Amino acid sequence: xxxxxxxxxxxxxxxxxxxxxxxxxxxxxxxxxxxxxxxxxxxxxxxxxxxxxxxxxxxxxxxxxxxxxxxxxxxxxxxxxxxxxxxxxxxxxxxxxxxxxxxxxxxxxxxxxxxxx
Numbered sequence: 001x002x003x004x005x006x007x008x009x010x011x012x013x014x015x016x017x018x019x020x021x022x023x024x025x026x027x028x029x030x031x032x033x034x035x036x037x038x039x040x041x042x043x044x045x046x047x048x049x050x051x052x053x054x055x056x057x058x059x060x061x062x063x064x065x066x067x068x069x070x071x072x073x074x075x076x077x078x079x080x081x082x083x084x085x086x087x088x089x090x091x092x093x094x095x096x097x098x099x100x101x102x103x104x105x106x107x108x109x110x111x112x113x114x115x116x117x
Contacts, residue, residue: 008045010054013068015043017061031060 018028029039032053041047042057049057051065058065063079 007048010049010068011043011045014057014061017063017067018043021061028057028060032056 018025025039025043026036029036032039038047042049042053054068055065058068067079
């Protein structure tokens with residue numbers, strides 16, 4: 001039988017990851033084909049989920065099942081860091097595109113002024 005504290009920690013990790021996705025409990029419950037009340041008990045640590053259920057949850061939350069079971073949040077922190085790096089890259093690309101569009105706008109404005117319109 002699992003330690004009640006470890007079940008609570010797993011539930012807390014699941015809740016954290018779900019909230020990070022911006023999903024309500026009902027959405028994950030629906031995807032797991034269980035009631036919202038049953039899912040809530042998982043997050044609250046009242047239900048000791050089997051590995052199969054944890055694998056389903058991990059897949060939905062796009063993490064490894066070990067991220068749910070590990071007492072250390074290192075795996076989750078690495079994933080958050082990777083997400084932040086991906087977002088930084090996307091921001092850099094957007095900034096580059098904005099710069100290119102600004103240059104095109106200035107060139108079009110100057111061309112319009114030269115043509116006397």
